[in-house]
Amino acid sequence: MSKSPEVKLVNVPSPNFVPEKDLGKPLVLEAAHLGIDFGGLVAVDEFNIGIGATEICGLIGPNGAGKTTIFNLLTKVYEPTRGTIMLGGKDTHNLTPVQVNQMGIARTFQNIRLFDKLTVEENVKIGLHNHMGYHTLAGVFRLPNYWSEEKKAHERALELLDIFGMADLANVTADSLPYGAQRRLEIVRALATGPKLLLLDEPAAGMNPSETEELMNNIRKIRDEFQIAVLLIEHDMNLVMGICESIVVLNFGRIIAKGTPSQIQGNPQVIEAYLGTHRG
Amino acid sequence: MFSLKKASGLSKKAFLNYAIVIVFYLVFQILVSTGNITSALKGQLIPITCYMIMAVSLNLVVGISGELSLGHAGFMSVGAFAAVIISSAMGNASNPAKLFVSILIGAIIAGIAGFLIGIPVLRLNGDYLAIVTLAFGEIIKNILNCLYVGIDEKGLHFAFNNPDALGMDPLGKVIINGPMGAVGISKIATFSAAVILLLIVLVIIQNLVNSRTGRAIMAIRDNRIAAESMGISPMKYKMLAFTISAAMAGSAGAVYALNYSTLVPKKFDFNTSILVLVFVVLGGIGNMTGSLIAAGILVVLPELLRKFSDYRMLVYAIVLILVMLVSNNEKLKGRIDIFTKKLRMKVRMTFSKGGKK
Numbered sequence: 212m213s214k215s216p217e218v219k220l221v222n223v224p225s226p227n228f229v230p231e232k233d234l235g236k237p238l239v240l241e242a243a244h245l246g247i248d249f250g251g252l253v254a255v256d257e258f259n260i261g262i263g264a265t266e267i268c269g270l271i272g273p274n275g276a277g278k279t280t281i282f283n284l285l286t287k288v289y290e291p292t293r294g295t296i297m298l299g300g301k302d303t304h305n306l307t308p309v310q311v312n313q314m315g316i317a318r319t320f321q322n323i324r325l326f327d328k329l330t331v332e333e334n335v336k337i338g339l340h341n342h343m344g345y346h347t348l349a350g351v352f353r354l355p356n357y358w359s360e361e362k363k364a365h366e367r368a369l370e371l372l373d374i375f376g377m378a379d380l381a382n383v384t385a386d387s388l389p390y391g392a393q394r395r396l397e398i399v400r401a402l403a404t405g406p407k408l409l410l411l412d413e414p415a416a417g418m419n420p421s422e423t424e425e426l427m428n429n430i431r432k433i434r435d436e437f438q439i440a441v442l443l444i445e446h447d448m449n450l451v452m453g454i455c456e457s458i459v460v461l462n463f464g465r466i467i468a469k470g471t472p473s474q475i476q477g478n479p480q481v482i483e484a485y486l487g488t489h490r491g
Numbered sequence: 492m493f494s495l496k497k498a499s500g501l502s503k504k505a506f507l508n509y510a511i512v513i514v515f516y517l518v519f520q521i522l523v524s525t526g527n528i529t530s531a532l533k534g535q536l537i538p539i540t541c542y543m544i545m546a547v548s549l550n551l552v553v554g555i556s557g558e559l560s561l562g563h564a565g566f567m568s569v570g571a572f573a574a575v576i577i578s579s580a581m582g583n584a585s586n587p588a589k590l591f592v593s594i595l596i597g598a599i600i601a602g603i604a605g606f607l608i609g610i611p612v613l614r615l616n617g618d619y620l621a622i623v624t625l626a627f628g629e630i631i632k633n634i635l636n637c638l639y640v641g642i643d644e645k646g647l648h649f650a651f652n653n654p655d656a657l658g659m660d661p662l663g664k665v666i667i668n669g670p671m672g673a674v675g676i677s678k679i680a681t682f683s684a685a686v687i688l689l690l691i692v693l694v695i696i697q698n699l700v701n702s703r704t705g706r707a708i709m710a711i712r713d714n715r716i717a718a719e720s721m722g723i724s725p726m727k728y729k730m731l732a733f734t735i736s737a738a739m740a741g742s743a744g745a746v747y748a749l750n751y752s753t754l755v756p757k758k759f760d761f762n763t764s765i766l767v768l769v770f771v772v773l774g775g776i777g778n779m780t781g782s783l784i785a786a787g788i789l790v791v792l793p794e795l796l797r798k799f800s801d802y803r804m805l806v807y808a809i810v811l812i813l814v815m816l817v818s819n820n821e822k823l824k825g826r827i828d829i830f831t832k833k834l835r836m837k838v839r840m841t842f843s844k845g846g847k848k
Binding site for chain 2 (some may be wrong): 229284309313315317318320324327328329333338341347351357361362404
């Protein structure tokens with residue numbers, strides 16, 4: 212399994228750090244003192260994170276630690292009870308998922324949420340929705356810019372699908388794809404919205420080792436080609452340790468460790484969270 | 492070559508629908524002009540076409556947008572009564588002009604009604620939405636039951652609940668008389684106009700579905716949360732589908748109304764909404780061709796079953812059940828698919844042979 216070269220992490224103002232290469236560029240995401248309560252239950256508390264412009268960051272933790280809840284907070288599916296989320300330097304307080312998507316955040320889902328009855332290409336074109344510059348009436352009356360924009364979207368969709376070698380599946384309906392391909396399509400669709408930060412929720416779930424290896428290469432390829440940041444939740448430690456430049460470990464809704472892969476691997480608190488404490 | 496290839500791929504189904512409508516029109520025009528049609532069926536031609544428009548427009552909400560609406564007849568009645576008022580108010584204008592303006596304004600007013608009702612209704616989901624649309628359908632019917640409209644030299648007079656409040660000249664004429672409905676409508680609707688309207692409605696819906704907007708509407712139907720995370724606003728696109736659908740129902744209502752000399756609000760009750768929903772469900776949800784055929788057959792069927800006199804609604808129900816059983820039978824479906832595939836192959840073979848010659 213290929214390992215990414217160890218990246219030196221540098222402290223930036225605030226309780227965050229980013230890879231050295233992203234120093235000097237504005238942070239794509241900065242969350243401070245983030246927390247949410249469901250009724251009396253504190254699901255997430257004091258969550259701080261800063262993600263550099265082209266950083267690949269891993270979010271790990273045992274089941275029920277609150278990882279997906281954090282994704283839902285960042286994409287405004289939930290409004291946080293406490294704290295702030297800054298996207299590209301702008302506060303996202305009281306914004307909707309639609310608005311934060313347009314500010315440059317896109318995600319995939321742990322339980323796949325494709326548009327099942329539509330084709331693969333249509334799924335990607337829905338991701339391109341806000342990049343297609345024609346009005347509803349132009350579509351109804353088939354004005355010239357309908358044809359030109361649809362053509363552009365078609366070419367762009369195939370280009371994006373080609374990253375994962377899925378261009379030949381363009382006309383297949385999404386629900387007839389195998390599981391791994393559905394996960395890849397979700398990534399392509401998210402990428403089509405033109406994000407600055409891509410959130411991947413367990414992208415390798417259900418994939419075999421060779422598929423996972425390919426996925427790792429593709430995530431790196433996407434980052435390099437589009438110059439975007441990636442925040443991913445994953446249980447496959449080969450993937451996390453292989454591609455992440457920094458890792459945040461969550462347990463019971465709180466951050467218990469942050470650092471480079473090698474720092475995390477040796478952290479006794481992390482080992483305790485995953486394996487439990489010695490008795491006696 | 493993208494656009495040509497894509498266009499033919501996308502529009503095959505669409506062209507099939509246009510072809511069905513045109514064939515339907517030509518067949519009945521020929522039957523009418525040669526006098527080979529019963530007067531009962533002849534009188535049904537415009538209503539059939541109107542119900543086809545209703546079915547296709549409801550399919551936009553139920554099939555494409557995925558919301559169960561049970562108040563579609565309400566929008567039809569808004570269009571119908573608006574058209575009656577407009578056509579009376581236009582006085583001596585030529586019939587085609589009257590018809591055109593009545594349909595247009597009927598559609599616009601029904602669209603506005605759809606938009607206003609959509610504001611509260613589309614905040615709900617599933618069964619709740621269905622129940623509230625049902626309620627709004629009934630509310631529209633009851634409002635029209637209390638509406639009195641008269642016309643005299645000064646123009647239109649409106650009154651609510653009390654016909655004496657119209658305050659017209661002695662020479663004035665009552666157009667809409669509360670629960671008695673519209674009376675003395677000039678029958679200006681023609682079969683050709685109805686078919687043209689149906690074609691326009693089909694073009695609008697099918698082009699809409701195969702565009703950026705249609706994809707957004709279907710994305711919300713398939714997965715609302717994912718659609719939001721793609722930057723698509725659910726309220727905006729649901730509202731768009733609901734309003735367009737209401738406007739089309741209004742235009743259908745306009746043609747429908749101008750085909751009768753009298754029309755009561757009670758005609759557009761819950762049963763009519765359900766009837767249109769039956770066309771959509773039987774034809775296949777989201778399937779425009781199915782909606783057209785189901786509407787055509789099910790409007791004519793009760794007429795054809797007149798022989799059975801007392802038992803005709805019973806037979807009608809049995810036919811409905813049979814269609815449901817057949818269309819949901821996987822084995823039978825598979826057989827039909829194989830048969831149509833073979834048929835298609837044969838057609839292609841004969842065509843390609845013809846081409847070589």
